[in-house]
Amino acid sequence: MTDRNELLSDLTQFENALADTYAAIGKVKQSLTETMSENACLRLENDRLRERLAELEKNEPVKSPAVASSLMKVYDEGFHVCHEYYGKVLEDGETCLLCQEVLFR
Numbered sequence: 332m333t334d335r336n337e338l339l340s341d342l343t344q345f346e347n348a349l350a351d352t353y354a355a356i357g358k359v360k361q362s363l364t365e366t367m368s369e370n371a372c373l374r375l376e377n378d379r380l381r382e383r384l385a386e387l388e389k390n391e392p393v394k395s396p397a398v399a400s401s402l403m404k405v406y407d408e409g410f411h412v413c414h415e416y417y418g419k420v421l422e423d424g425e426t427c428l429l430c431q432e433v434l435f436r
C-alpha cells in the first residue's frame with residue numbers, strides 16, 4: 332500500500348515538474364518571438380535612419396535600394412514589413428499582401 336502511494340506521489344511530482352517545464356518553455360518561446368520581432372523592427376529602423384542620414388549629409392533625396400533590399404531580406408526571413416503588422420512574425424509559409432505591396436510598388 333505504501334509503495335503504491337509513494338509511486339503515485341512520485342508520479343504527481345513528476346507531472347507537476349513537467350507542467351512547470353512546459354510553462355517555462357512557453358514563456359521562453361514567447362520571449363524569443365518578441366525579441367525576434369523587435370530585432371526585425373530595429374534593423375529596419377536602423378536602415379531607414381542610415382538612409383536618412385545619407386540624405387541629410389548629401390542634402391539631397393537618395394533613391395533607396397539599400398532600404399528596399401533590407402525590407403526584402405527581413406520579409407524573406409519571416410517578418411512583416413507592412414505598416415499594419417510591422418515587425419511581427421509571419422507564420423510558416425504565410426504571405427502578406429500588404430507586405431508585398433510595400434515591396435513591389
Ligand SMILES: [Zn+2]
Nearest residue numbers: 411413427430
Ligand atoms: Zn504584412
